[in-house]
Amino acid sequence: MNFFNLLKIALRALNRNKLRAILTMLGIIIGIAAVICMLAIGQGSKESIKAQISEMGSNMIMIHPGNMQRGGVRQSSDDMQTLKVADYEALRDRTAYLKAVSPVVQSSGQMVAGNNNWPSSISGVTPEYMDIRKLSVEDGEMFNEADIKSAAKVCLLGKTVVSNLFPGGENPIGKVVRFGKVPFTVIGVLKSKGTNSMGMDQDDVVIAPYTTVMKRILAVDYLGSIFASALSEEMTPMATDEITEILRTSHRLGEGDEDNFDIRSQQELSEMMNSTSDMMTVLLTCIAFISLLVGGIGIMNMMYVSVTERTREIGLRMSIGARGIDILLQFLIEAVIISVTGGVIGVIFGCIATWAVHTLAAWPVSILASSIILSFAVCTFTGIFFGWVPAMKASNLDPIEAIRYE
Incomplete structure (x- = not known):
């Protein structure tokens, strides 16, 4: 059949x-x-x-002070002051696998503009930070190397900060805002990025020259962290190894010594x-x-x-x-x-x-x-x-x- x-x-x-x-x-x-x-x-x-993660920078590498022991007592990374400006400069000048490097120093406090205020944090960075974090200026301009050298009191605001400090919709460019007791002139507004995959508001940010935050707000001579981006996502492991080698040399760590810094990449988070x-x-x-x-x-x-x-x-x-x-x-x-x-x-x-x-x-x-x-x-x-x-x-x-x- x-x-x-x-x-x-x-x-x-x-x-x-x-x-x-x-x-x-x-x-x-x-x-x-x-x-x-x-x-x-x-x-x-x-x-x-x-x-x-790509919007945050898929090839981003974050370097933080690491945990280590002093006198038999393990120190928190928040208590460590192992990252210096010299480390940032060494990475900037000596790496072959990094496209951009920026120091980062942060402080939390109250932003004030006239009768309005908003709790936020200010990040001291360099212009390369914009490329690393995939940020862009929507209105105004970015600060430059001259502003960094002179520790100029200038800043850029995220959209969340702008909407809370200037609820009437006025243009913040050229206005003076205060972070604590330090006045800053607003020279730019960042393009909105919304919330990230972990629910954090990426527009609640204020950025300024890192020298300004170090000298005028925190009065410190060390960095909170260093952000960098590899030439490509595939080169992230090689860039991480290179960073480790440079920082161990810079910190004069012996062969058996524990790293006093911690390196994390977006690739690890993505995986x-x-x-x-x-x-x-x-x-x-x-x-x-x-x-x-x-x-x-x-x-x-x-x-x-x-x-x-x-x-x-x-x-x-x-x-x-x-x-x-x-x-x-x-x-x-x-x-x-x-x-x-x-x-x-x-x-x-x-x-x-x-x-x-x-x-x-x-x-x-x-x-x-x-x-x-x-x-x-x-x-x-x-x-x-x-x-x-x-x-x-x-x-x-x-x-x-x-x-x-x-």
Whole structure:
């Protein structure tokens, strides 16, 4: 018997039991829709994290004072004063893998403009900091090397600070604001960046020349940290090794001495967050695949019932010449039709569910073509795997006993 005749017989059998076939498909439909939706949410989260980290500077490297022991007592990194301006200059002049380097000194306090005030922090940096953190000036201008050398009292404000200090919408350029008791002339406003992946407001920032913050606000001769950016994301590990070597030499650390600085890169943060996202995606996808398993068991159950109900029909067909392989293929085709049809509907429902999640919950989503291909592959496999045993049972029936079956 040819394939098309078997297909017609299978479709005719399914048509006689439409409701049962549809109910059997539900497990496959729900499973496939869940798999596509979960994978889309997981992929969307990864792409969102990658985009936000890229906005912060995907090849950014942060150098902080490290923990170390003094007199048997471990010192906190906040108490350490191991990073100096000389370290920044050594990195700036001697590295081959860094594109930009900037010292960073920070202080928290109250920003005041007229009758308005706002709690914020001021960061003392160099112009290279803008490139490292992917910042840009929307209005006004950036301070220059002359301002750094003279410790000029100038600053740039983020949009959050501007909206709170100048709620009337007036232009802050040229206005004087105070940080504590120190007056600063506003020379620029930073372009808005919104919140980052950790929920921090990237617009609540004030930047000024690092020499100004060191001398006029903190009165210190050491740096809080050093920010740098590698030539490319791929060169970040080489840049990190080079920074370690230069700082150990600069700090005169011996071969057995512990580093008195700590180096972190955005690449590490990206890998950690992607690892967490991947783990959650795998967990959610495994739960979704359980629905597919339940759907497959439903197909097997339906096919067993169908074989039992049609035992006499099978016996009659075999007695007039149908081979065991014909009976096997007939029931196998029925199982695959149910599975693949449920898969097609499941893909449609999965795309609709993904769109709903993106629209209603505002979650980042991304449907991959590979997830749809995987879904069809799983559907076909599910139909063959769970339909095989009932089909084998039907093909192995004895024609005489099948005809006598009541």
